Amino acid sequence: xxxxxxxxxxxxxxxxxxxxxxxxxxxxxxxxxxxxxxxxxxxxxxxxxxxxxxxxxxxxxxxxxxxxxxxxxxxxxxxxxxxxxxxxxxxxxxxxxxxxxxxxxxxxxxxxxxxxxxxxxxxxxxxxxxxxxxxxxxxxxxxxxxxxxxxxxxxxxxxxxxxxxxxxxxxxxxxxxxxx
Numbered sequence: 001x002x003x004x005x006x007x008x009x010x011x012x013x014x015x016x017x018x019x020x021x022x023x024x025x026x027x028x029x030x031x032x033x034x035x036x037x038x039x040x041x042x043x044x045x046x047x048x049x050x051x052x053x054x055x056x057x058x059x060x061x062x063x064x065x066x067x068x069x070x071x072x073x074x075x076x077x078x079x080x081x082x083x084x085x086x087x088x089x090x091x092x093x094x095x096x097x098x099x100x101x102x103x104x105x106x107x108x109x110x111x112x113x114x115x116x117x118x119x120x121x122x123x124x125x126x127x128x129x130x131x132x133x134x135x136x137x138x139x140x141x142x143x144x145x146x147x148x149x150x151x152x153x154x155x156x157x158x159x160x161x162x163x164x165x166x167x168x169x170x171x172x173x174x175x176x177x178x179x180x
Contacts, residue, residue, distance in 0.1 A: 012072060014165040019076045021167050022051045030172040035149075036142035037133055041088075045081070045102070046109075046133045052077055053110045054150065055167065057117065058157040069163055078103075108132075117154055122147050149175045 026047035032039040037047060052073070059070035078099065085098050109132050116125035126139035126147040134143055152170045160167055 014069070014163065015072045015076050017165040018055065018069075018162050018167055019073055019080070021169075022055060022073075022077075023048055023080075025169045026051050028172050031146075034173060035145050037146075043133065045105075048077070049106050049109050050113070050129075050133070050146070050150065051153075051169065052106070053113045054153050054157055054169075055162060056110070057114060057154070058160070059162060061158075077106075105132075113150070116147075117150065122151065125150060145175070 026044065031037045031047055032043070037043045055073065056070045059073075081102050082095060082099055085095050086092075090098055109128070112128035112132070113125065116122075116128055122144075123139070126143045129146045129150075130136040130139045130143035133146065134140070136143070139147075149170065149172055152175050156168065156170055
């Protein structure tokens with residue numbers, strides 16, 4: 001019997017479901033309409049990365065048996081980005097370069113968001129969001145609102161177990177903005 005060296009990844013309904021919920025939340029019109037996130041390919045990728053960071057952060061904490069789930073979700077994200085680049089017409093030779101850019105962007109954002117969330121530093125979080133999502137040097141209303149949203153999403157995710165294949169994010173249109 002022949003064994004092929006490249007097999008498609010096995011389908012995992014939990015991974016597909018959780019990643020689907022991340023993407024669905026990232027597509028919420030409120031981010032683009034109310035928060036001012038640019039409704040561009042880059043803006044949408046930023047929203048996916050922001051939510052992915054939140055979920056992966058949750059998966060690094062107990063129960064420890066969900067840690068491998070985080071790697072599988074990240075792998076799914078990478079496959080999804082690769083697939084989307086190819087659908088947009090990026091050539092086979094250019095896809096690895098684009099994927100390298102996505103990986104660098106993800107790890108840079110993850111480090112900045114993680115440090116700010118771990119330190120309960122809303123100002124640093126708003127600054128990182130202003131820089132990464134909006135391309136601005138200083139926080140503004142949109143980045144401050146996203147910082148409040150991320151803090152609320154983090155609080156909600158702490159009470160959930162993504163390993164069951166269901167996660168819920170706050171409604172971005174309902175996040176209290178009085179603190180911005």
